[in-house]
Amino acid sequence: MGVHLLSPPPFLRLFLFSFITLCLIPQHALAGITRHYKFEIKLQNVTRLCHTKSIITVNGQFPGPRIIAREGDQLLIKVVNHVQNNISIHWHGIRQLRSGWADGPAYVTQCPIQTGNSYVYNFTITGQRGTLFWHAHISWLRSTIYGPLIILPKRGVPYPFTKPYKEVPIIFGEWWNADPEVIISQALQTGGGPNVSDAYTINGLPGPLYNCSTKDAFKLKVRPGKTYLLRLINAALNDELFFSIANHTLKVVEADAVYVKPFETRTILIAPGQTTNSNQLSSMILHRSLWCPNRASRNKNFLIVIEVRLT
């Protein structure tokens, strides 16, 4: 009695071929990869405007670490809370499709992470690419806890604009010499507006226009004739900010992780991130990637300015 190995019928052969082929294709080529990050919430001494104070940071960095992923990737970010304050992190602008528990607003989609506890944010980036950011989403901890969230196109997919020579995140923020938690609790008690910050910052640095701050300026060395992609993020608490570079035109190519029809402008208005209210209109003009044709001639410095204009 022998066993007959029959040749499978054609439809089964096709099925087996497709199945084996699918198994052989690397998973990341289909749906992106999983990226792991660890955010340790801890205190760090930082000096600005000649004031040294202990601020709450992610991994001791101010601004916080950069998250880089591709469209289609899954992010697993473990947040461990080592400070006395409750904490939660909002992935600002991410469409949380079937992952609402990972959105981040404290007391809205999750209980905050308590001292000594941790939480793993788990979400997949779907249909978005460009510049977003993450920040704390409880009380005013976002004044020191924030950082870029950069979404590159899928592997092998080019930008729909000239490939930049370099990409530079430029994140606007604010600095208070006092404790921001005291400022917001005072404002809530009195019902008045919160005290204004002592400085606006670019990548955590106030720049040379403030007292005792000449050395704490963000400098970007550029090569003449090269194109730079500036990933602008307004992580200020509540203020709309105007951004410009002396003697330069900026071309806006993306807003809020959506490519736009490029347009040129000398000055750009960027609204701040919303807090508990994820206002779509505001987030539409929140983050912008700029394509900056650098026409600087050699050995020249150009002032990069952010400012508030009272109207």
Ligand SMILES: [Cu+2]
């Ligand atoms: Cu947010």
